[in-house]
Amino acid sequence: MGDLRVPDLNQVLIAGRLTRDPELKYTSGGLAYCKLGVANSRYFKDKSGQRQETTTFVDVTVWGQSAEFVGQRLRKGRAVLVEARLQTSEWEDKQTGQKRSKLELNAQRVSPLEWDDDRAGGAGGGAPAPRPARAEYEPTPPPMEEPVPEDDIPF
DSSP, rough: OOOOOOOOOOEEEEEEEEOOOOOOOOOOOOOOOEEEEEEEEEEETTSOEEEEEEEEEEEEEEEEHHHHHHHHHHHHHHEEEEEEEEEEOOOOTTTTEEEEEEEEEEEEEESSOOOOOOOTTTTSSSSSOOOOOSSSOOOOOOOOOOOOOOGGOOO
């Protein structure tokens, strides 16, 4: 049969509301990154017909100019659409010494779903937020993507 390649796809779209004000920081190399949380709710009726809600909370990191936009313009409560990849973060718990991990989103794009600055604590008008100090802890930036040569595309 030859070399059978299974394509890998890691793409996530999630819409929800920011759970906190985004945290804009810079790496020691000057690359902007922004940490934010998104809450996504699902509504349904249970067996008795009562309306129920479940909410999923997701940690997101966005990089570069998108990070600066998010950090300077968006606030807690704002509805957003996040286009991202799933990523695993691993660390060692300082108290127990155990290895820990969690899934989070590494965003390529964060788009506001509403522009009404009076709603959800919008940051309309005024000057942009001041540039924050460099971070003590720096997350690892996403790898640079290399273009796929046309002759490697299987169709």
